[in-house]
Amino acid sequence: MILSNIAILLDLSEMDNILLNYIKRLNEKYHFKAIHLIHFMEVEEMPPEILSLFPDLDQSVDEMIAQEMREQIDEFMPKCGEVADVYVHQGGKMEAFLEWMENQSFDLVVLGKKAAIHGSGIFSGKMVRLLNTSTLFVSEMARGDIHKVMVPIDFSEYTNNALKVAKEASDLLSTELIPVHGIKVNMQYYPYVKDREELNDHFIKAAKKKYEKLREKLKIKADCQYFVLAEDGHISKTIYDQATFQSADLIVVGSKGKADGSDLLIGSVAERLISHDKNIPVLIVKK
């Protein structure tokens, strides 16, 4: 299994319930080896003026948080008690927390993505960009029943891994797998071509060839869908529109595409798919 040791980052907001419920549903099929509920304390210490409001506190704040999370396990994922544990990271230092996360070698980090629920999303944004671990963004509309998994591919070095993860998901959850490939034709490179359709067909054919190779290698049954983009359109828009149109409930995407350099932490497609106005859960696969 590619995904077996997973971490859920909880922030003690209402979003937590959605996350835990989602993972509970996944776990029914996945049977994860370990599920870690993790909370990062964003402040070094709670300010005394707040603590003074609770004079008869018999526990430290981090213990309370840990206990709160343990109760959440009992409440939302009662059957996961054996594989689940909780951890509260103290100190308020983002860099130390990132280092700790890297050392745990999780296969997947699950984060909440909020649009309506109050919260700035800065924390999630940092985690997905700064961690070397695959990340699942669960939006607040997500309920955990997955019927269609869409996986945008561009035949870059990330495509293989994204396909593998998507295939595992669709096998385990017995869902439909929809690989999609966007083709962008810059007409200015082909000033002498009169027939646009012919050119499009040519590119689709070339992409098909590549896909067949991959398909054989990874033993995938599903056919790939090909979309020719409008001149000024961004590929992420096409993907998202198609996902909505075909009512996909999970998008699995490589963290970087062909054209993304080392000064980007995640590629432009992944970046746009997780932007706050998008509602479909996205799993970003790192190397």
Next chain:
Amino acid sequence: MSKKYFDIHGPVFWPATILIVLFISVTLIVGKPMADIFQSTQDAISVNFGWLFIVAVNLFFIFSLYIGFGRFGNIRLGGEDAEKEFSTPAWFAMLFSAGMGIGILFWGVAEPVYHYMNPPFGEGSTLESAEKAMNLTFLHWGFHAWGIYALVGLSLAFFAFNRNQPLTIRSVFLPVLGKRVHGPIGNIIDVFAVLATLFGLATSLGLGVKQVSGGLHHVFGTPNTVLMQVFLIIAITLVATISVVTGIKRGVRFLSEWNVRIAAFLLLMVLILGPSLFIFKSFIQNIGNYLNEMLVVSTWTEAYRDRGWQGGWTVFYWAWWVSWSPFVGMFIARVSKGRTIREFIFGVLLVPSVITFLWLTAFGGSAIFMDIKGVSEGLGERIIADESTALFVFFEQFPLSNLLSVVGILLVISFFVTSSDSGSLVIDSITAGGKLDAPVAQRIFWANTEGAVAAVLLLGGGLTALQTAAVTTGLPFLFILIVMMYSLHKGLSSEMARSKYLSQSQDKKSYEKKIAGMIAKRLIKKEEKK
């Protein structure tokens, strides 16, 4: 074995040790034929790959400037909050001593005079050849040489301090090789670095004591014999061992600082006692000339008329600096934590170059001036007759010449001690798997190994042979350095992106409010239970 005394990284330590013994035995036993093999390899490299050295070294220099003064300049080695381990003067003293101290003592007088007497172009011993001579010497000792060190030092420091990798050459390949750097490929790179460093150090130690012994003979008339030289090696190794035992923050720093002070004193004496006005005037003119001619001299490849001059000089120097760069680069990296990249490039590339220019002008330039003016008959010839006594022949023209010579000898010795101890620290760190402070016993082992190798080679012959072998490692390292540029750029790019996101501040107030809400909720629940 207890980790307290020995803490080695086996896959690097043992192959390195065995290869060292093997190499030395072969060099000693086979003798002359082996020396010929090394020499012909070296020749083949400079004939066939000279152009590559020349273009690569230019690239390193331009790349260093770009990294230092472009958008990466503000990145701090060791992260935003890293503190400096050494004061700026101590830092500078150490990197200068490790990088070039000994070389400019050895060649500072001899090289400019040599080019002036035997220029690659035109007539020797003319005004024109004098200007050209300073240009060429500046080229060999200036920005390009320090650019190589800056590249290696910066890459190592960045990956060690900002990416938490062990301080060894292999770490630089993290963006290229990924996790494989911890495997056999990484070990091979490190073993290689150990060999290049140890042979480079041991052979320059061996050749260096010849200069000291020659100097002593010249000034005091002591016997200039192999026995004397071996005795000197033992003495130098002993002091180096003491310095290494006390560690980088005490012995090495102390000696480096004194090196620079003594060197400054010597420079000052030459400035005062020598042709002061000429030195000041020509210092400015030489720099101007050099900057003006830089593009021409640094890209000259002897393409149209090949007399093999460049193979013996420019390309030899480039190969030498490159083969020396794992050692100097690692040492510079070791002491540079807490500096910003701009500070680093300023301190490792620009400042040392300018100081070197002043030194070369004061020493070599004055010697040329004296020869042109005919201050002393045949001065030039006597200087280039034996470069190991060049400095002392030059001092003869000065009042207090004996004092200057003694200070000069002292300086040579102490520069050697610093090379030896910093070299031991570097090798020790590589063979311990990149630890910054490996156990003392291990440092003693390496300091003594260097001395022993030098002594054995001195007694058995083969110093020059092994030095040639050390320089030939310049070619493989040249490729390593080219990859390093790519690697460093990639690392810095993602560091920039990371720091952009890390610096985004989260809303602490609303977090505190959230936690307070949770506490309140829990307390209420508890009350209800009661």
